[in-house]
Amino acid sequence: MPTAQRALAAAPAKPKRTLENRINDLAWKDWLLFQKSFFHLADDESLYGGLIQFFTKQYAPEGRLTRVMAITVSDERPAIAAHGRMLFRETVAPADIGQWHYDETDFTLFDFIVVDMRHSGAVLAGQAAEHAAHVRQFLANCRAVLKEDGFCVLLSQEVTTDAGRYPLPWVLSSLARQSFRLRDERIGLLAADDAAPTYVNVLQAIQEIGPVHAELPTLHVGVPAIREQWVKPKPKPRSKKEILHPAKFPEELVQTFVQELTEADAVVFDPMGGTGSTAVAALDAGRRAVIIELGDAWADIARTRVADAGRARPERWEVLHGDARDAAALIPADFQPVAYTVTSPPYWRILHNPGMHVSDEGQKARQAKGLRTTYSESDADLGNVKDYRQFIDELAGIYDCCADVMAPGRVLTIVTKNVKFERAQYPIAWDLVFKLCGDAGRFEYAGTTFWCQDDVGLKPFGMGCDWISNILHNYCIHLRVRG
Numbered sequence: 001m002p003t004a005q006r007a008l009a010a011a012p013a014k015p016k017r018t019l020e021n022r023i024n025d026l027a028w029k030d031w032l033l034f035q036k037s038f039f040h041l042a043d044d045e046s047l048y049g050g051l052i053q054f055f056t057k058q059y060a061p062e063g064r065l066t067r068v069m070a071i072t073v074s075d076e077r078p079a080i081a082a083h084g085r086m087l088f089r090e091t092v093a094p095a096d097i098g099q100w101h102y103d104e105t106d107f108t109l110f111d112f113i114v115v116d117m118r119h120s121g122a123v124l125a126g127q128a129a130e131h132a133a134h135v136r137q138f139l140a141n142c143r144a145v146l147k148e149d150g151f152c153v154l155l156s157q158e159v160t161t162d163a164g165r166y167p168l169p170w171v172l173s174s175l176a177r178q179s180f181r182l183r184d185e186r187i188g189l190l191a192a193d194d195a196a197p198t199y200v201n202v203l204q205a206i207q208e209i210g211p212v213h214a215e216l217p218t219l220h221v222g223v224p225a226i227r228e229q230w231v232k233p234k235p236k237p238r239s240k241k242e243i244l245h246p247a248k249f250p251e252e253l254v255q256t257f258v259q260e261l262t263e264a265d266a267v268v269f270d271p272m273g274g275t276g277s278t279a280v281a282a283l284d285a286g287r288r289a290v291i292i293e294l295g296d297a298w299a300d301i302a303r304t305r306v307a308d309a310g311r312a313r314p315e316r317w318e319v320l321h322g323d324a325r326d327a328a329a330l331i332p333a334d335f336q337p338v339a340y341t342v343t344s345p346p347y348w349r350i351l352h353n354p355g356m357h358v359s360d361e362g363q364k365a366r367q368a369k370g371l372r373t374t375y376s377e378s379d380a381d382l383g384n385v386k387d388y389r390q391f392i393d394e395l396a397g398i399y400d401c402c403a404d405v406m407a408p409g410r411v412l413t414i415v416t417k418n419v420k421f422e423r424a425q426y427p428i429a430w431d432l433v434f435k436l437c438g439d440a441g442r443f444e445y446a447g448t449t450f451w452c453q454d455d456v457g458l459k460p461f462g463m464g465c466d467w468i469s470n471i472l473h474n475y476c477i478h479l480r481v482r483g
């Protein structure tokens with residue numbers, strides 16, 4: 001044997017590092033695809049099949065077949081394949097959910113539960129608004145038959161009632177937090193961009209550690225402001241100046257809204273203007289623009305970009321350096337009243353958690369290039385507020401200041417995400433609407449458009465041991481100023 005070949009034969013085999021998959025039997029590439037926080041919904045069979053195969057192994061550790069419970073809250077019973085598991089079915093009339101409980105005695109707890117609430121939205125919306133205790137009891141009874149640590153998934157959709165669009169999935173998932181920990185969400189999109197997405201809300205049978213509402217407010221809802229329920233803009237690559245900012249949104253996103261919600265020469269406002277994307281989009285669409293930005297470096301970048309877009313017509317725009325809390329005093333009289341406000345706040349203090357945040361270029365990559373990963377050190381910066389409730393209250397206070405400069409009936413669009421922080425879920429989008437559209441709020445809820453990001457690479461968070469999505473959908477929440 002030649003020497004080189006002898007050496008190869010003698011070399012000890014390198015031990016293969018194999019990662020144990022404790023959650024399911026999927027290949028890693030299929031696992032990763034499931035982690036994307038939105039997906040295109042083909043049919044019930046693939047929806048259920050995907051969930052069963054992601055959230056269970058075929059065999060439980062003690063060697064028995066895994067037990068899956070599918071509860072349908074309506075008379076409909078979608079055809080579901082068992083995928084080699086033991087599948088149990090229950091049908092519950094929506095008006096009776098408060099009374100439902102699994103009435104077998106002496107049974108093994110389920111490993112996974114899917115509760116399908118898509119076909120009884122109107123009745124459930126009424127139940128949730130008037131008999132929240134019944135919904136809570138139903139969810140507690142689901143928890144009672146699920147093994148400790150097991151996952152439970154709620155399938156639901158927004159409901160169109162006589163008053164307007166009611167965000168049932170947010171309400172159901174918030175009520176479920178009395179019994180489960182809210183873990184995450186996936187958004188199932190239909191091909192038509194005006195069809196209601198399916199929410200796949202993921203709960204786990206462990207102690208909740210995130211913020212729980214003792215009572216949910218009665219929501220004021222209205223007709224949807226925007227036809228599209230999801231959009232996937234294709235943003236231009238960012239310029240050298242734009243990339244300095246950690247979280248810019250694309251002009252293409254804003255332009256859809258500006259065009260649908262304002263007329264020529266109307267004033268568009270952004271109280272947290274960052275690099276000036278809102279103003280650039282508004283000027284390009286033939287509107288006027290005013291923005292406020294706290295960070296002086298960001299305000300300078302915005303001024304340069306907006307001046308370019310304003311094409312030497314300085315009377316059509318204002319970039320103001322300051323605190324959004326002072327909006328009414330800062331905005332010049334000839335830019336009031338504002339016709340439309342669109343804005344994206346700091347997503348609480350998520351930028352202080354570089355490992356978890358999925359940004360366009362990745363927080364770790366930004367650190368390596370010496371780029372800023374947070375907005376500022378200022379105490380007035382909403383991205384530096386430590387306490388979550390305080391963050392929601394202060395941010396809602398800023399949106400109330402926006403209502404001061406808008407006429408009743410006009411729309412405010414807030415672009416934000418529900419975020420994860422230290423193993424808890426913080427549903428910023430939902431909590432803002434609960435605060436701003438309750439009896440004490442100044443707005444009514446006018447629907448959501450999901451901004452889905454298809455241009456961001458997937459990361460293998462928690463692979464093999466936990467369900468942690470890559471959050472690639474942003475909520476664009478539309479709120480109308482109440483009269």
Ligand SMILES: C[S@@+](CC[C@H](N)C(=O)[O-])C[C@H]1O[C@@H](n2cnc3c(N)ncnc32)[C@H](O)[C@@H]1O
Nearest residue numbers: 248249272274275277294323324346375381382
């Ligand atoms: C998500 S970024 C907005 C990015 C912007 N939409 C863009 O496309 O460039 C949030 C911005 O809010 C600013 N900000 C934070 N607290 C503020 C406050 N109290 N008043 C005004 N701006 C504030 C931050 O400096 C940051 O630039």
